[in-house]
Each structure stands twice: as structure tokens, then as C-alpha cells.
Amino acid sequence: MSDERPSSRNPGKKTFLERLGDAFTGEPKDREDLLAIIQEAHQNKILDDDSLRIIHGAMNVSDLHVRDIMIPRSQMACLEHDESVKQWATKVVESGHSRFPVLGESPDEVVGVLLAKDMLALTLKHDFNEEAMQRHVKEIIRNVTFVPESKRVNVLLRDFRMNRNHMAIVVDEYRGISGLVTIEDVLEEIVGEIEDEHDDETITNISSTGNGSYVVQALTPIDDFNDHFATDFSDEEFDTIGGIVMHHFGRVPKRDDTIQIGALEVRVTTADNRRVRSFEVRFVS
Template sequence: MSDDRPTSRNPGKKSFFERLGDAFTGEPKDSDELLAIVHAAHKNDILDDDSLRIIQGAMNVSDLHVRDIMIPRSQMVSLELDETIKQWTSKIVSSGHSRFPVFGQNPDEIIGVLLAKDMLSLSLKNDFSESDMQKQMKGIIRSVTFVPESKRVNVLLRDFRSNRNHMAIVVDEYRGIAGLVTIEDVLEEIVGEIEDEHDDEAVTNITPNGAGAFIVQALTPIESFNEHFNTEFSNEEFDTIGGIVMHEFGCVPKRDDTIDLGDLKLRVTTADNRRVRAFEVSPRID
């Protein structure tokens, strides 16, 4: 008996995975050829925009170092060991973060990391006095991981996964505290910006950095930047100050690249090979 039943699959139409496989049959010799094939697959509608962005991000991660994606020290939200429980609670609630480096006697002495959930769990036990609570808080501080600025981001991600850590403190060549990096910072390089309910506050954040300088997030709206620095940059072409900075550079600038905008000097403090994240703003000195 012959089997003449029609198949549900159209034999003339290839599946997504078959088409993707066909796109890679050219056996690329290096990352540039592989990237060209990926772009060709996107152009031929084998990959959508999101898939292209994720593949590009995954390929770019191996070229990045921790210094390229870390949160600079000036922007770290940290706790001090001798602060009161009320002070800790205020910082935790206002920042919206879940992990906090805890400093000891000096700014370069990080003794551990506090998880907000640990503090919440301890706070629910109302039988502690203030002094007892302070002692208990010191007991829930977890160990901290230190990584050098030069560590590659793909290696860091592998370490995060194997050690089940979500945060590491970044140190410079002299073992000074340079900043911190989280697993979210790494994942954002692959999948793009991961926003939560606290990001709107961070986007407009302009924080003093000492000596009359400020750290400005690249996503700060131009209106907020103008209001703070008494400037008159137009928002007709760009919505954020980062857009203006990228336009003026004419390319994606690197860390420590500088540019003058009117009476201000801008120095890139955080950037990767796709975008600027933050920069330092100070008065221009001719």
C-alpha cells in the first residue's frame, strides 16, 4: 500500500534553522566574515532585528574589558560599616538596587556585599534592639569578589555563572577601587538595555564629582542637561545629551576621549564599542 498522504510541511519552503544553516555554509575564516554573513542573513529576513542585535552583542563581548562596562566609583551606591540601620535603609530604598558594597575604615577597604533581601529578612525579626540589630547586620554581609579592570567581559560572565555571583568590585593596577560591575551590565552588552522601574531616575541623574565637575548619564534628556548647566542645546534632532556627544565626535568615542561643547568640557568615563554610557562634565579652560 502506497503512502500518498500529503505532508503538512511545504517541501519548497525551508525552516528558519535550515535557512540559517544555509547562511553559514560559507565557512567564515574570521569574525569579520562571520559578521558579514550575519548581516546578510538579516538582510535576507533570516534574522530579525532583535536576533541580529543579540548576535552582534555576543560577538562584541569578547572584545570588551571590564573597564569598558563598569560603573565608575563615583557612581557607586555603597554602605559604610559604622552607619546606622536607618542610614542603610534610606540608601537601599532610594537607590532601588539589590546589592551594595560595604566599606570599612577607609574608602579602599571594601569588606563585603550586603544583599537587600538579607537585610529585609533580618528586619522582620522585631525582637532585636538597635544595638543588637547593628551587630546582626554585620553578620549578614557576604564575601566580595574583586576583578581587575583588564579582565575580559566574556571571562567575567563565565565566572559569574560558575561562582553564582552577580556583582564584583573592580580594582585598578594599584589595587584601588575603580568601580563595580554586575551581571546585568554584562547581559546588557548582549541583549541591549535592560530597564526597570528605577531606570527613569538614573537616566536624569547628574551627580557631582568634585572640583566643580559632574558625572552625567548619556541618556539624560537634553532639557534636564540644559536646566542643570544653563545651556541651550537643541532637542530637535536628538533627545538625549548622549546623542549630541556621539554626533559631535562623529563616531563612538572611547573612554577618556574629550570634546568641548560650548563652555563645557566633556570627558567620556564609561563607553563600549556601541555607545557612550556616561561622561564627566566640567567648565572649559582655554
Template sequence: MSDDQSSQPSKRSWLEKLSDTFSAEIRDRDQILQLLQEAHENELLDNSAYHIMQGAIEVSDQHARDIMVPRSQMVVIEPGDAVTAILDKIVESSHSRFPVMNDDNTAVVGILLAKDLLRLARESDFNPERMTARIDEVIRPPVFVPESKRLNRLLRDFRETRNHMAIVVDEYGGVAGLVTIEDVLEEIVGDIEDEHDPLEEEDIQELGDGRYRVSALTEVEDFNDFFRTELSDDEFDTIGGYVTHVFGHLPKRGEAVTIADWHFVVHTADDRRIRLLDVTRSGRRHTAPELTPHLASPEERL
């Protein structure tokens, strides 16, 4: 019997189980995930399709708080910002949507789209003073969602309203962070890279003002050479593995830890590993950095 013929019974067996599952009332998602895993192992689903289907099923278990950009990392339009300052923020951050804060900088009162600012620039003959005077005309009303909002429902709302950003509020109505439709989609399909994301081959990218963006795949030895640190590479080859060990769990985006004189914030991560880290000098040193991490408290992140 040929290899192709010998493999047919197992494939038919899996397809029969799949047919039986969907012909009956489905009560257990774990059963579906198990079948998808078997299909992946039997090479009936490639790696990308498997993870997308897995992500689509598991996304309903996640909430806005799990993937939001924390308030401390939000790039916002502050009271009194002139158009020139706003343009600088757009260029530096490469974002397309920006929360607009109220007069005392405690609440979000609107959302500014970069494309709306371009339209205003043309209508104002590219005069900064005229643009600043008319900025309120192009600020859109914000959409607020609770931290507990499930991602599958949030994605549905994004699609129905054609809105791409929501402000996440805590139980007291305060701003906890923000979430975008791209954030939700990345939980399903994985990271969506665009032309503004740093290239993976640039392991350490200087952002200015003492800030760095570091690939989690950077060798610990290379990290030590660049930052003049002495982190041990006996157990972990990459800085991502080292930082994950210090956390004691796989951290999510926005989680922070201080190691030696350096403060690490998870910039990008998926359900398998850290991808990018934001690194700044903390000014604090621990005598045994790999054993005594400083986890940022909620107050430090606000």
C-alpha cells in the same frame, strides 16, 4: 516568476555560504559577522536576533574596565553606617547588592544583599539597634576581578559561582569599580529595563540634591528651557547628540564632560548611542562650551 520565487536564489545562496562556513574550520570572526549582517539584510534574522548574536560574538573583545560602574559612582555601605542609613541607600538607589567598605574606606571587605538585610530584620524583630549589632553576620565575601578580565569569561564565572557582582581592581589592587551580571548581559541583549528604571517618557527626572537624570533623546530646546542654558540646536536636535559631539567619540558609561555650568556623566549607553545622562551643576563655565569640553581625569572620577 513571482517575487517569492525570485527571492529564493539569494536566500539559498546565503544559506549555502553559512553551511560552507560552519563546515570548515572558522578562523575569522569578521566572516561570521558579515554573514549575520547579510542574513539581517535578507530579513532572515530580525533586528533583535541580529543584535543579540552580534553582541554574543563581540563580547569576548570587551573587558571589565569597559563596562564597570566607576568607583566614584558606586553606592557603598560605609564604616559606621547604621541600619537606618543603609535602608535609606537601598530605597534611594533601588539596588539589591552593595559593596561594604573597610574602616578607612579604601577597600571592599564584603557585599551586602538587600534580601539578607530583610531576613536579619525579621530575626531581630525589626529592631534597628539589634540589626546594626548583627550586620556583620549577613555580609558576604566579595569577588574580585582584574580590569582586564574578558566579559565572556566573567559571564561564565558569574554563572558557575551563582555570584552576581564582582569588584573590579586595578593593577595596584585598588578598587576601580564594580560590574554585575546584568551589566554583561546588557552588552549582549541591550538594556534590561526594570520597574525601578526611569520611564523613557520622563525626559528629565529630578533625583534630589541638585542631581538630574536626563534622557539622551531630550530635545536641546527642552533641555535649555529646563536648565536655563543656551546650548545651540543648529546642528543637533537632542542633548545626546550634542554631548556625543562634545566628547568627539561615542562615550561609554561613566565617562564625564563639563559643558557650561553643567557636569554630564553617561549613566547608560550601548554600542550605538547614549541613552541616559546624569546631570549636575559643576560651578565651572567655559567661554565656548561646545568647543572646549572638560573631560574628567581618572583622579576626578575616584
């Protein structure tokens, strides 16, 4: 009697991994060769569109730095250490985020991170007694992690996993606050945009910086942009202002690349090697 177990699957049908392995019969010599093999596997229906996008995203992550994917400082939702718990709760509810930098005496001093779930636990523990909660609020502020703008995203992801951390404050070469980055920002570079039930409510496509300029999300509809800035960009060829800006650049611009379009000066604030996320826009005389 044979000791071999009968196969539970169709012997004539290859698994996904076996079919993928067949695509790599020729060993790739470099990254370009590997990408060509992956593209051929996609064309041969071995990889579907989603799988192809994820593989490309995973490979591109090693080329990115934190500055390419971070949330700019002007868009950070922060709490201040001298605010009341009630003020914190209001900001938490309005933003819909789960983690918040807590600022100290100055905007460049981040003293910790508050998790919304910790504040909820504190509220329940003290039966919504604000005076009691205020006495114990420092106990729930967690330590903050700082990372430089130049840190590679793949290294950041490894650190997030090892330290079981989900958010870090990004600092520039002078230790000033540049923005923040979350593990979701990293994962979105691999799998694409991850939207939750709060995204449509909390994202402001156009927000003032307070110094005469505005932060504009690349996905802002052209009609909304025209209404806000009294411009007359056409929406026949592009649906979003990001398409208009990239058309004028003639390429995918990098962070801090600047261009003048009519009476507007547009500076890229957030971008990676595949797309632009946001711009700083101001009128020039």
C-alpha cells in the same frame, strides 16, 4: 510497516535553525566573513532585528574590557560599616538596588557586600529590633569579589556563572576602587538595556562629583542639560546630550577621550565600541 515516525510539522516548512543553517552554506573564513553572512541572513529575513542585535552583542562582548561597562565609582550606591541598620535600610529603599558594597575605614576599603534580601531576613528574624539586628549584622555581609579594569567581559561573564556571583568591585592598577560591575551590565551588552521598575526613579542624569565637575548620563535630554548648565544646545538634530557629544567627536569615543565644547570640557567616563554611556563635565576658564 515502516518504523519511521510521521513528522508532526509541515515537511515543506523549514525550522528557524534549518533556515539559519542554510545561510552558512559557505564556511566563514574570518570574523568579517561571519558578520557578512549574518547580515545577509538578516536581509533575507532569516534573522529578525532582535536576533541580529543579540548576535552582534554576543560577538562584541569578547572585545570589551570591564572598564568599558562598569558603573563608575562616583555612581556607586554604597553602605558604610559603622552605620546603623536603620541607615542601611533607608539607603536600600531609596536606591532600589539589591546589592551594596560595604565600605570600611576608607573609601578604598570594601569589606563585603550586603544583599537587600539578607537584611530583610535579619529584620524579620529579630522582629525589627534594631539593637538585636545590629549585633548580628556582620553575619549577613558576604565576601566581595574584586576584578581588574582590564579583565575581558566574556571572561567575567563565565566567572559570574561559575561562582554564582552577580557583582564585582573593579580596581585599577594601584588597587584603588574604580567602580563596580554586575551581571546585568554584561547581559545588557548582549541583549540591550534591561529596565526594571526602579530605573526611572533611581537614575540621576546629572550628579555632582563634589570637585566642581559632574557625571552626566549620555541619555540626558538636551533640554535638561541646557537647564542645568545654562547652555543653549539645539535639540533639532539630536534628542540627548550623547548625540551632541558624539557629533563633536565625529566618532564613537573611547573611555577618557576628552573634548572641549564651548566653555565645557567633556571627558568620556563609560563607553564601549558601540555607544557612550556617561561623561564627566566641567567648566573651563
